[in-house]
Amino acid sequence: MSTVIVKTMARAVLIVAILFSIYLLLNGANVPGGGFVGGVLFVCAIALVYVAYGMKYINNRLKPDYLSWVAYGLLFASITAIAPMIVNHNYFRSAFTHYHLEIFGIHIGEIELLSSMFFDIGVYFTVIGALLFILTNIASDKIKETDESESDRADLLGESEDFSLKPKAPVKTGATNVTADITANMTANTAANTVANTEEFK
Amino acid sequence: MISILSGIEAFVLNNLVMLPIAIGLLMAPVMLFLRNKPKAQKIAAITVSVLLLALAAILFWIVYQDGIQVYDIGEFGKYGIVLVGDMLSALLVLLTAFIGLFVLIYSFDYIEKNSLSASYYPLYFLMLAGIFGIFLTGDLFNLFVFFEIMFLSSTGLIMANEALSVTDSAHKLEATYKYMALGMLGSFMMLVAIVTIYATVGSLNMADLAAKIQIIAETGTIPWVIIAAALLFIVVFGNKAALVPLHFWLPDVHPTAPTPISAMLSGILIKVGAYCMLRVLFLILYPTKDFFLPILMFFALLTIAVGAISAMGQTDLKRVLAYSSVSQIGYVLLGLSLGTTAAIAAAIMYLVNHALAKSMLFLTAGGIIHETHTRDLRKMGGLITILPLFSMAFLVGAMSIAGFPPMGGFISKFALFQSAVSGEFWLPLLIALLMAVVTIFYMFRTWIAIFWGENKGSLKEADADPDVPVPAAAPAKKHKISIEIALPIVALCAAVIILGVYPEPLYEISNIIATQILDPTEYITTVLGGAPR
Numbered sequence: 114m115s116t117v118i119v120k121t122m123a124r125a126v127l128i129v130a131i132l133f134s135i136y137l138l139l140n141g142a143n144v145p146g147g148g149f150v151g152g153v154l155f156v157c158a159i160a161l162v163y164v165a166y167g168m169k170y171i172n173n174r175l176k177p178d179y180l181s182w183v184a185y186g187l188l189f190a191s192i193t194a195i196a197p198m199i200v201n202h203n204y205f206r207s208a209f210t211h212y213h214l215e216i217f218g219i220h221i222g223e224i225e226l227l228s229s230m231f232f233d234i235g236v237y238f239t240v241i242g243a244l245l246f247i248l249t250n251i252a253s254d255k256i257k258e259t260d261e262s263e264s265d266r267a268d269l270l271g272e273s274e275d276f277s278l279k280p281k282a283p284v285k286t287g288a289t290n291v292t293a294d295i296t297a298n299m300t301a302n303t304a305a306n307t308v309a310n311t312e313e314f315k
Numbered sequence: 316m317i318s319i320l321s322g323i324e325a326f327v328l329n330n331l332v333m334l335p336i337a338i339g340l341l342m343a344p345v346m347l348f349l350r351n352k353p354k355a356q357k358i359a360a361i362t363v364s365v366l367l368l369a370l371a372a373i374l375f376w377i378v379y380q381d382g383i384q385v386y387d388i389g390e391f392g393k394y395g396i397v398l399v400g401d402m403l404s405a406l407l408v409l410l411t412a413f414i415g416l417f418v419l420i421y422s423f424d425y426i427e428k429n430s431l432s433a434s435y436y437p438l439y440f441l442m443l444a445g446i447f448g449i450f451l452t453g454d455l456f457n458l459f460v461f462f463e464i465m466f467l468s469s470t471g472l473i474m475a476n477e478a479l480s481v482t483d484s485a486h487k488l489e490a491t492y493k494y495m496a497l498g499m500l501g502s503f504m505m506l507v508a509i510v511t512i513y514a515t516v517g518s519l520n521m522a523d524l525a526a527k528i529q530i531i532a533e534t535g536t537i538p539w540v541i542i543a544a545a546l547l548f549i550v551v552f553g554n555k556a557a558l559v560p561l562h563f564w565l566p567d568v569h570p571t572a573p574t575p576i577s578a579m580l581s582g583i584l585i586k587v588g589a590y591c592m593l594r595v596l597f598l599i600l601y602p603t604k605d606f607f608l609p610i611l612m613f614f615a616l617l618t619i620a621v622g623a624i625s626a627m628g629q630t631d632l633k634r635v636l637a638y639s640s641v642s643q644i645g646y647v648l649l650g651l652s653l654g655t656t657a658a659i660a661a662a663i664m665y666l667v668n669h670a671l672a673k674s675m676l677f678l679t680a681g682g683i684i685h686e687t688h689t690r691d692l693r694k695m696g697g698l699i700t701i702l703p704l705f706s707m708a709f710l711v712g713a714m715s716i717a718g719f720p721p722m723g724g725f726i727s728k729f730a731l732f733q734s735a736v737s738g739e740f741w742l743p744l745l746i747a748l749l750m751a752v753v754t755i756f757y758m759f760r761t762w763i764a765i766f767w768g769e770n771k772g773s774l775k776e777a778d779a780d781p782d783v784p785v786p787a788a789a790p791a792k793k794h795k796i797s798i799e800i801a802l803p804i805v806a807l808c809a810a811v812i813i814l815g816v817y818p819e820p821l822y823e824i825s826n827i828i829a830t831q832i833l834d835p836t837e838y839i840t841t842v843l844g845g846a847p848r
Contacts (some may be wrong), residue, residue, distance in 0.1 A: 118661070180347065180433075187344035195337055204333045205389035 115165050123165035130158035138237050139230070148233035152240030159241075160248060168252055179249065182242025190235025193228070207232075316409040331374050332386040332400045333449055335367055335408060339444025346436035353432050357423060360436055364416040367443070371405075371412035378405040379824075383841040385453070385818050397520065399453035401841055403663070403828045407450045407590055410667055413810070414582050415443050417803035421678055422575040424799040425685075427476040435475050442468040442579070449587055453842055455509050455519045455599075458591070462505065466498045469584060473572040479685055482571050490567040497564050501554040508547040512599075515540050522842035524599045525835050527841060530601030545600040545607050549592070549614075556588025557641050558648065559709050565641055566625070570690065572635035574681025577633060581640040582674030586666050589647050593659070597651070597832050604654065612652035616746050618645030623753040627760075632680050635761050638675065642754065643669045650731050650748060656833055660825035661730035667821060668715060668723035668814055669843075675807035679705050682800055683765060689777045692761065697770030697819035704796070706766045709802045713758035715811050718751055723814035730822070 134154035141147030163171060171177070197206035207229040214221040327334065342363055349356045378384055384400040400408075419439065426435050445465030452458050473491050513519055515538055516527050531537060550561070557565040565585070569577050596607055622642025629635045647669070650662025682705050687695055699706045715724035728751065735744040814821055831837060 180350075184344045184347035188341075188348070191337070191341040191344060195341060198330050198333075198337075201329070203387055203390050204330065204337055207389065 114166065119165045123161050126255060127158050127162060130154060130161075131256065134158070138233060141233060142227050142230060144312070149240055151233075152237045153244065153260030155237070155241050156244040156248070163248070163252065167247070177245070177249075179242045180247035182238050184242075186235045186240070186242055188235070188236030189238065190232050193231040193235060196228075327370070327373070328377070330386070331370070331377060332384050333388070334370050334445050334450065335374070335412070336398075336448040336642045338363060338367060338370075339440045339447060342440035343345055343437040343444075347841055348442060350432045353428065356432060356436055358726065360419055360440075363440070364412075364419050368409075368412040368416050371409040374400055375409045383838060385842050393614055396457045396520075397453040397842060398425060398451045399521070399838070400451055401838060402824065402826075403590070403593065403829055404450045404675075406663070406667070406824060406828065407586070408447055410670055411443065411450070411583050412447050414579070414670060414807070417806055418575045418579050418582075420676070420680070420799055421578070421803040422573075424797045425478060425575055425681060426573060427478045427480075430476040434471060438468040439473045442472060446583060448588065450590065452522050455512065455521060455595070458595075459502070459505055459509060459517075462587075463502060465560070465584070465587070466502065469576070469580065470495055470498070472576045472579075473568060475573050475576065477573045479688070481684055481688060481690055486567075487571045490564075490571040493564045494568045497554060497561070501551050504547055504701040505551040508544045508551060511540050511544040511547070515544075520842070521594070521599055522835075522839045525601075526839045526843065528599060528602055537602055541600065542603050542606050545596060545603045546610065548595050548600070548605055549611060552588040552591045552595070553614065554588070554719065555591070556585050556644050556648065557618070558588075558613070558614050559621045559641070559645070562618065562622070564639050566634055566637045569637035569640065569677075570631060574633075574677055574684070577636075577681075578674035578677035581636065581677055582670045585640060585644050586647075586670055589644065589651065589662075589666060592648070592651060593832060597659070598835050598838065601833075601835075606650050608654050611648060612743060615645050615648035615652050618642065619649065619747060619750045620645075622751045623757065625755045627753060630692050632683065632692055632695070632761065632765070633677070633690055635692070635757060636676055636680060639754070639757065640669075640673055642750065643673070643716065646731060646747065649743060650734070653735060653738055653740055653743070655734060656826070656829045657734035658731065659829035659832060660822070661727060661734045662830055663825040664818075664821055665727040668727045668811070671807055671810050671814065672712045672715035672722070672724055675708060675804060675811060676716070677806050678807070679708045679712065680798075682796060682804070683709075685800075692764045694771055695765045696768035697766070699766040701770070702766075702796075704801060704804070706762075708808050709762055709765065711808050711811055713762050715815070717755040717758045719755075721812065721815045723811050723818070726815060726818040726822070 134151040136151075137146040137154060138148055138151035141151065194205050198204055199210075207227060209225055209227045209229075212226055214224050223296045342359075345359065346356060349359065373385070378400050379402065386398040386400075388396045388398060422435065422439070423430065442465055445461050445463075445468060448461030449458060449465060452461060470491060471649050473494065474487060481709070492558070512524065516524055516531075518524050518527060521814035528537070528541065530624070531541075532662060549558075554561045569580050572580060592611075596604075596611075600607070619642050622638050622640075622645055626635050626638035629638060636805060643665075647662050650658045650665060653659075683695070683698065683702065684690055686698065686705075711722060715722035718724045732744060732748065735747065
């Protein structure tokens with residue numbers, strides 16, 4: 114997967130995608146967008162970096178703890194909802210104001226400032242934290258490799274040193290007998306062990 | 316100082332209906348933040364649970380004194396979501412807070428430490444918030460949202476690790492998968508039903524819906540889609556309440572869940588289905604009662620019979636209790652389906668009594684399992700000398716479930732049968748009575764199997780069987796009965812006995828609730844007139 118093309122493109126896309134996700138977050142109060150969509154886009158960008166550079170690359174540099182992102186996001190959202198109760202309003206009551214943005218005396222435009230924006234920011238972090246927590250957890254799950262075949266091969270080649278191991282399964286007695294014979298011919302050193310072993314099996 | 320106190324009082328009284336939900340939702344992230352400090356988590360959890368119980372009691376008292384309370388979320392006026400606290404909601408919120416507090420105390424010792432800190436507390440409070448939300452909401456779609464919160468957080472809780480587990484994680488996964496798949500299907504069907512109602516009537520506010528459907532029924536025939544939606548709601552809530560053709564997930568999920576969560580699932584979560592039927596079918600869709608009442612009665616009787624007969628043949632302690640839950644929820648739904656005021660009052664009494672007794676029985680079963688390291692009844696026996704407290708508690712619970720005086724279960728069963736007699740429902744009464752006898756049989760069979768006879772030394776038994784590997788987490792050491800495990804059992808036991816000896820308040824409250832449900836005029840006028848719209 115991680116060719117040079119993917120790595121280079123991931124770097125280029127990362128910045129643009131994050132900027133666009135923040136745009137979606139801030140713009141999403143009245144038009145399509147919002148915390149959830151912005152968060153998902155952010156996760157997509159980060160997931161692309163994971164795909165391109167691998168888990169180790171990011172974990173060595175950042176050591177991210179995504180569960181606390183969830184905690185911060187949820188806390189932010191619930192405090193936004195509870196805050197109006199302190200000033201004698203109902204739960205989830207939102208307020209807004211308009212703000213004229215001017216730079217060097219030039220009128221740029223009018224910005225609508227919403228208190229429910231903070232709720233959206235909370236959702237944004239919750240979504241990012243939860244999705245990346247799930248993704249990284251699945252990715253870091255190691256598949257346990259059965260080393261049974263390898264040990265069998267080692268037995269056949271006489272490489273296995275530890276003959277005093279417990280018999281693994283009674284089904285294998287035949288196979289082990291053969292190996293025991295081979296190894297007995299090969300080295301006198303382990304002969305005593307193997308004889309003991311074969312007798313045990315019989 | 317006085318001004319601060321009066322300020323707090325005003326704050327609590329203004330936001331009384333919202334506070335249980337808001338606190339539950341706030342506690343989830345707080346618990347996540349404290350996940351590296353188990354001591355602080357424990358203190359915060361216990362404080363907040365006591366606070367929730369106090370708030371629920373205040374809410375109940377205020378609703379009892381001043382009538383229905385309405386809260387307008389976000390002050391959106393006409394298009395907003397309202398929370399409504401009427402007697403039914405307040406009673407069930409109080410019940411949930413009560414059982415929730417003791418289940419939480421029990422979990423301190425019972426749940427494995429890492430699991431407890433990292434995920435158990437946040438999900439537990441989220442689940443409590445969801446349940447409170449379901450009971451208090453006055454909006455049909457909001458009901459769906461809270462259903463999802465409760466459902467997803469309880470799914471996580473089923474997977475929590477016990478300190479001393481006797482359940483295979485493969486079994487847990489299987490049970491959780493069933494729970495999730497059926498829950499998702501149920502949610503989808505619920506959405507379809509809600510959308511149908513909204514498309515036909517044009518509102519989601521429960522009071523508004525009730526008023527409009529009443530007008531439609533008075534002026535002409537009811538559109539068939541509303542009847543279809545009513546029947547779909549039976550499927551949806553029947554799935555949650557384990558109505559018989561939809562019950563098969565419950566005997567898998569309730570035994571494999573960690574014991575405190577089993578107590579919560581059997582005590583509260585299946586009651587949510589019964590509550591929603593009461594709220595949606597009887598408050599909103601009551602004009603279609605000729606269609607849904609016979610169907611509900613048929614399936615309720617089937618539930619009683621199948622649950623009781625299945626419970627007879629079980630050898631797994633928690634499975635017996637789970638099948639018993641299926642059977643008992645059938646009695647609650649039978650009370651609803653009889654449709655008279657007395658029967659609905661009896662059903663509500665039954666619901667409360669069963670919730671207390673069954674959560675206590677599950678908690679006791681957890682203690683027994685920790686002692687014997689097995690759930691198999693055949694490997695138990697003679698525990699009465701080792702666990703005298705548990706044997707008493709289990710006996711009280713079994714007597715309550717079977718309907719023996721002086722326990723709470725006797726009063727509710729008596730009231731239910733009496734309402735069936737006065738309503739002249741002879742065949743349902745016959746079936747219910749017959750199955751009550753079966754209930755006595757399976758409850759006492761279980762008790763005798765656990766506590767009488769010879770002690771079979773279940774630990775050695777497990778070692779002797781070579782095919783069943785002994786779980787790694789089952790060391791030979793005994794789990795001592797700590798105060799955290801004993802206190803909830805004793806408290807719930809006391810509640811069961813008190814409700815049996817002194818049942819008048821509950822009886823009176825149930826009658827008020829039944830009258831309020833069958834005559835929703837007060838509900839409608841309070842919600843539509845009280846909120847600014």
